[in-house]
Amino acid sequence: xxxxxxxxxxxxxxxxxxxxxxxxxxxxxxxxxxxxxxxxxxxxxxxxxxxxxxxxxxxxxxxxxxxxxxxxxxxxxxxxxxxxxxxxxxxxxxxxxxxxxxxxxxxxxxxxxxx
Amino acid sequence: xxxxxxxxxxxxxxxxxxxxxxxxxxxxxxxxxxxxxxxxxxxxxxxxxxxxxxxxxxxxxxxxxxxxxxxxxxxxxxxxxxxxxxxxxxxxxxxxxxxxxxxxxxxxxxxxx
Numbered sequence: 001x002x003x004x005x006x007x008x009x010x011x012x013x014x015x016x017x018x019x020x021x022x023x024x025x026x027x028x029x030x031x032x033x034x035x036x037x038x039x040x041x042x043x044x045x046x047x048x049x050x051x052x053x054x055x056x057x058x059x060x061x062x063x064x065x066x067x068x069x070x071x072x073x074x075x076x077x078x079x080x081x082x083x084x085x086x087x088x089x090x091x092x093x094x095x096x097x098x099x100x101x102x103x104x105x106x107x108x109x110x111x112x113x114x115x
Numbered sequence: 116x117x118x119x120x121x122x123x124x125x126x127x128x129x130x131x132x133x134x135x136x137x138x139x140x141x142x143x144x145x146x147x148x149x150x151x152x153x154x155x156x157x158x159x160x161x162x163x164x165x166x167x168x169x170x171x172x173x174x175x176x177x178x179x180x181x182x183x184x185x186x187x188x189x190x191x192x193x194x195x196x197x198x199x200x201x202x203x204x205x206x207x208x209x210x211x212x213x214x215x216x217x218x219x220x221x222x223x224x225x226x227x228x
Binding site: 004016029040041042043044045048058059090103104105106107109 | 119121144150155157158159160163196203205215216219220221
């Protein structure tokens with residue numbers, strides 16, 4: 001458990017509205033990630049961060065942006081939500097990067113429904 | 116994008132039975148990870164494998180890193196009701212790619228008391 005808190009945990013929003021999901025961690029992990037989970041697809045990486053203000057795209061980054069102004073917070077923004085972005089979003093963190101012993105810890109998830 | 120093929124997709128078993136699930140890929144991975152996700156929760160790491168041929172146990176769970184580095188399996192012995200959940204395999208191709216885990220589609224396990 002890496003002390004990861006996601007908010008909101010559940011949200012229903014309308015198509016075309018902006019949505020921001022917040023991830024807060026208390027373990028001072030350098031690396032943070034946003035995944036989405038959909039039936040039949042497992043977990044897919046949206047964006048990740050390797051430090052304050054340092055971010056990069058993942059596998060399914062279209063329609064999403066991220067920001068990391070502090071070590072402990074990683075924000076995921078849907079600028080204009082679409083129904084295809086209805087999903088469960090998981091934040092994750094890891095202390096290290098690039099070593100075989102890295103362990104990635106997941107938050108509890110944010111359920112987003114776009115209607 | 117690259118995917119891992121995880122099977123079976125779902126299992127419904129009797130308490131006490133053993134369970135086996137596996138993941139295969141067309142690509143080589145340097146690390147294999149197995150996660151369990153309880154309903155309404157995030158995935159939790161069960162076992163991590165770092166070398167081809169490695170066999171690692173965690174209680175009633177045993178996982179192996181395939182010799183070809185393209186597959187891995189997870190066994191659960193003497194299943195109990197709290198084993199219910201979704202089990203995910205994940206592969207990592209090498210150093211410098213941490214976080215860019217490739218996940219399988221998941222195996223949903225149900226255990227009948």
